[in-house]
Amino acid sequence: MKHSVPSLDWLQDVCVFKVNRLEAHSDHRYYHSMASAEASAPMDMRHSLNGRWQFSYAVNPASRVQPFYQMEYNCSAWEHIQVPGHIQLQGWGDPQYVNTMYPWDGVEALRPPHISQEHNPVGSYVKNFELPDTMTGKPIYISFQGVESAFYVWLNGEFIGYSEDSFTPAEFDLTPHIREGENKLAVEVYQRSTGSWLEDQDFWRLSGIFRDVYLYTVPKVHVWDMRVKADLDDAYEQGLLEIELKLRNEHMETVRAKLELKDAEGNVCLSEEGQFREGNLIFNLSAGPVQPWSAESPYLYAACISIYDENGSLIEAIVQKTGFRRFEMKDKLMCINGKRIVFKGVNRHEFNCRSGRAITKQDMLWDIQTLKRSNINAVRTSHYPNQTLWYELCDEYGVYVIDEMNLETHGSWQKMGAVEPSWNIPGNDMGWQDIVMDRAISMVERDKNHPSILIWSCGNESYAGQVILNVSNYFRETDPTRLVHYEGVFYDRHYGATSDMESRMYAKPADIEAYLNSQPDKPYISCEYMHAMGNSVGGLHKYTELENKYSMYQGGFIWDYIDQAIVKKDRNGREFLAYGGDFKDRPTDYSFCGNGLVFADRQITPKMQEVKFLYQNIKLEPTRTHINILNENLFANTDDLVLVYRLFHEGKEITAGQANIEVEAQSEFSLPIELPNVEGTPGEYCIQASLVLREAALWADAGFETTFGETTFVVGASRQVEQPSGEVVVVEGDVNMSVSGKGFIAIFSKQVGSLVSLKYEGREMIATPPAPLFWRATTDNDKGTAMSYTAGAWYAASLARKCVKWELQQEKGSATVIFDYNFSISAEVSVRIAYTVLANGTIRVNTLYKGAAGLPNLPILAVSFKMSADYNQSQWYAMGPEENYIDRKCGARLGVFSRQVDKLPTPYLVPQESGNRTGVRRVNVTDVAGIGLSIQSDPLAPVECNLSPYTAFELEHADHAFELPEVHYTVVTVAGKQMGVGGDDSWGAPVHEEYQIPSHQEIQFEFFLISHNVPS
Incomplete structure (x- = not known):
């Protein structure tokens, strides 16, 4: 598409998405010498334009500085912006987070392809640069690796081109307008364009030049594009290598090309001269016995290609890493090198809590190492092509990839969860075919040579239709070495041929089994499952157990890898991780951006403990x-x-x-x-x-x-606390009762209806009395099931109880005080807590809950009390080291673990229940001197326990960590049972039945309060 005069009409013209843009090509590197190529040196024919650019911001097109690209326009007084980077994260405008809806929903009445004229921020960028001496007199091109969402380019006052598609490179020829000495590059970036209708991903809405920008030149003979096919024979032992090189050269017939294939140790395995076929250089040969590539053994060979001119001089050197592997559908199973594959995957956004989607090499290295350490073998690039380096790392480290094109039109067909595709795009509207296909072509042509990519994905959550089916057919025709994925056909089976595998989102285990038992024609994967929002990933084992039960179950991809939260300062200047709405962004989907196994600041969450174990x-x-x-x-x-x-x-x-x-x-x-x-x-x-x-x-x-x-x-017998020798002294007053012995005294209040004081050697252990607890601070999944609405009566029951009876019993060497409680939730519900005080100061605490039918299930049954915050150290003999729950404890191990109390709660994006440990045999809660209280239970009947600086109710009413009160207490919660955390999804999926607590169930549990290291 050639145009010399730019137009703002292009921004909402579905037919105009690239102007003067070069055709997409492979992402291979090329050098002047083979030594540089083999050393993977910085490309000597590339010049980075990253860094400080002059910048002007406008809230809409009408208010932008229109003539800024002209040579005579002086931009020296402008502010500066960093490239790569997002406009909204560098002081202009605000980020906005929405999930399924379009960001303008309810603000403006828009339908595709139209965009707002009033709410479309514009960033005007200027970069003055000197053309490097090494590039003088040569053809010069510019590459923008990622710009969101549409941009115009000028050089020295001359219009160069226009492009949409935020996540694949846009390249232009600058040669006719480049100058020796200083040049003025001007770029005008629009946040919204026709492409914005195709980029309704679940992420922060940002804009700007957020990936690398560089100039490059090429030698007089240049490989513009290369296609490498490193296949295996039918025995998966012999390598079959095909390489096709597309050259640009006036005297192509005089060019000679040589290939040397080297193994990982640098040994030459074979050598071959290229042959011309239909204008392209071709290598087609058997590589003999090879070491196949897989995620388990990511063996890479180096295809070293030397291009010589008519004089026999080396003009260009290329080293393309490649892996021999075959991925195919075989007997209705997806197979890698002949073996059935199971994807133990995650979905991954490119994200950094300070720079958004402008992530660094260090971020990617941390991510790939974290995946490998966590037994994660696959990644879906949700929902756009990533930077080239990510695929190189997946090739090298060994990670399977579903490469997903930049397409999501969620808000055009699903509204508040309801399927309503009356104006769905692209659907069957052929007017959208070219712009959608362009995104597919750009991804395939750039990424085609990476062995880690096994599957092309037609995008995400865009319903179904002929346009996407055509994209799928393009993938198959262009690259038969890979399979094609698309989940959206679930909603319209007329287009089932779009996807080679059955792919679903958030199907429950029973639904998956129903499919697998239906004699299906396609294998199954969950392209998204186990919604890891907040305290989640409960019940993951119910999915992984399907791996060996059904051969056609081939795994899934957890949603998702990393929280999308942005560093912000509160009103007191303290940094915190912010979510939707914290930037006054409306509309917004608030904290729904916090679904990661990894926090946004790249700290690993306790959820990964379970994933690592179940994925091993x-x-x-x-x-x-x-x-x-x-x-x-x-x-x-x-x-x-x-x-x-x-x-x-x-x-x-x-x-x-x-x-x-x-x-x-x-x-x-x-x-x-x-x-x-x-x-x-x-x-x-x-x-x-x-x-x-x-x-x-x-x-x-x-x-x-x-x-x-x-x-x-x-x-031997189950361990019990032995009855110590000695006597206790019991004093019963009108209001209080005490039981004392050598070095201790426990005081019980008839008026309060509980233990109100426990002193060892004069040190008080109880700050507020123990009380029955039925409520936990709702997790994100609890909120998704409306637990506050359906079970909120248990919240009230936890706050208000009536002690209807107390009883004092004296035995030889001990005394027992019993309290019976009733609750307004039901006359049938009762709790009895019996405290048996032994002669050495140990207190056996026995709790009996009697429930009633017809009530909502219990979130938790526990006894909770407060100690002074001076008791801020803990040592556990329990399941750990990280938090665990009855439906998320497969990855926990029994051991002794220590941690400060304020480090026990997990800093989820929204405060909620966290920090629980199951299988608690012993936990010591002490001060820094090691003095305090020990809570113990029988190993055959262990309890659950939670230590926190905050009560369940303080957590319940805080939307951010900075809203929590100053720390005054250590809150001790000992539970006989707590329901699981769930995770099938976060918008209605209940915790699996076996991990719930029926209200009518009678529950009894026991633990011991024992002095710890109190000097006698």
């Missing part, structure tokens, strides 16, 4: 005589791993060992072990087994644990 490919099952090792890898054996095992007694390690093991992929082995005879020492034992890296890998140091398994057993 090797399973360890220790027994008292053997460790069973099941290697579910497809290709990798255990040669690079060391088995380490330990035996613990009551949390204390008593022996350890290690062994080298040789377990081939897809096989099982049982390793005999010898442990000490422990029959004479009663108590609880735990055998833990781990696989650790023998040597450092790209993604972790030597000794890093990749795999874990454990088993526990009890020798």
Whole structure:
């Protein structure tokens, strides 16, 4: 599309999405010398324009500085902006977060392809640059790797071109207008364009030049595009290599090309001269026996290509890393190198809490290492093509990729969850075909040579129709080495041929099983599942258990990898992670941007503990005589791993060992072990087994644990607190009762109806009395099920109870005080708490709940009280080290863990229930001197426990962490049961039934309050 005069009409013309833009091509690097190419040196024919640019901001097109691109216009007084970077994160305008709706919904009555004339921020950029001497006299091109969402370009006052599509490169020829010396580059960026109707992803709405900008030149003979196909034969052993080079050169017939294929050690495997075919240089040859590429063994070869001119001089050198692999549909299964694949994946936005989608190499390195350390083997680039470096890292580190084109039109067909496609785009509107297809072509042509990419995706949540089906057919015709994905056909089965696999979002395990039991024609994946919003990912095991139950279940991609939260300052100047609405952005979807396994500041959440365990490919099952090792890898054996095992007694390690093991992929082995005879020492034992890296890998140091398994057993009778010798003194007054002994006194109040004081050696342990608790601070998933509405009566019951009876019983060496409580929620609901005080100051606390039918299920059944915040240290013998819940504890292990109390709650984007530990045998709550209280339970009947600086009610009423009160207490909550956290989705999916607490269920639990290190 050639135009010399730009027009603002293009912004809402569906037919104009590129003007003078170069055709998309591969992202290969090229050099003057092979030495530079093999060293992956900075490209010597590229010049970065990143850095400070002059900048002017306008709220709409009418108020922009129109003649700024002209040579005579002086921009020296303008402010500066950093490129790459977003306009809204550098002081101009505000970011806006919305999920499914368009950002202008309800503000302006717009329908595609029209855009607002009043609310369309414009960024005018100017970069004055000197043309490097090395580029003088050569053709000069400019590459914009990412600009959101549409932009116009001028050089030295001359119009260069226009482009839409925020997430693939836009390149232009500057040669006719470039000058020696200083040049003036002007770029006008519009936040909204026709393309904005196609970019309704679940993310912050931002704009600007947010990826790299650079000049580049090319030698007189240049490979503009290359296509590498590194396949395997039908036995998956021999490599089949095809390379096609598209050249631009006036004397093409005199060009010579040579290929050397080198292995990872730099050895030349083969050498070949290129042959011309239909104007392109072709290499087509057998590579012989090769090491196949997979995520487990990401073996890369180097295709070293030398281009020589008519004089035999080296003109251009290219090193393209490639992996031999075959991905195919075989007997209705997706297979990598002949083996059924299971995607243990996540969806990943490009995101940094300070720079938005302008992420760095360091961000990407941290991400890829985190994926590998967490046993995540696949990524879906939700919902747009990523920077080239990300695919290179996935090639190198070994991660399978679904590469997704930049398409989402969610707000055009789904409104508040209801499917209403009356004005859906693109649908069957052929007027949108070219602009949509352009995005597909740009992605494929750039990314086609990355072995990590197994699947092309037609975009996300854009319903279905002929336009997207045509895109799918284009993928297949252009690249038959990959499969095609699209979930939206779920809503219109007329276009089922769009997707090669059945792909669904947030299908519950039972729904998936129903599909798999229906004799389906396509294998199944969940392109999004386990909505990890806030305290979530409960019940993940119900999905991973399907992997070995159904061959056509081939995994899924958790939503999602990282919270999209932006650093902001509160009114007191303190930084916090902000979400939708915090920038006064309306409309907004508020905290729905917080769905990550990783926090926005790249701190790993406790949810990853569960993911890492359930995604591990090797399973360890220790027994008292053997460790069973099941290697579910497809290709990798255990040669690079060391088995380490330990035996613990009551949390204390008593022996350890290690062994080298040789377990081939897809096989099982049982390793005999010898442990000490422990029959004479009663108590609880735990055998833990781990696989650790023998040597450092790209993604972790030597000794890093990749795999874990454990088993526990009890020798002798279940541990109980023994009845101590001695007597207690009981004093009953009109209002209070006390039970005392050597060095302690416990006071109970008839008026309060609880234990009101517990002193050891004069130190008070109780700040506010224990009381029954039925309410937890609602999680994001709880809010999604409207728990406050359906079960809010339990909130009230937790605040207001009536002590209807108290009773004092005296026994030899002990005394018991019993309180019975009734609640307004139902006359049938009662709680009895009995405190038995022993002669050594230990208090046995027994709680009995009797419920009633017809009431909402219980969020929690617990006893909660406060201690002084001076008791701010904790040591646990429980499941850990990170928080865990009854439906998210597979990845937790039994052990002794220590942490400050204020570090126990997890800093989710919105304060909510967090920090719970299951399987609590013992937790000590002490001051820094180690003095305080120990809470203990029988290992055969452990409790759950939560320590926090905040009550459930303080958390409930805070929308941000800065709204929480100053810390005055340590809140101790001991639960007989707490419901799971759920995670099938965050907008209505209940916690699975087996992890709920029926209101009619009778529950009894017991724990002990014991002094800890109080001097006598």
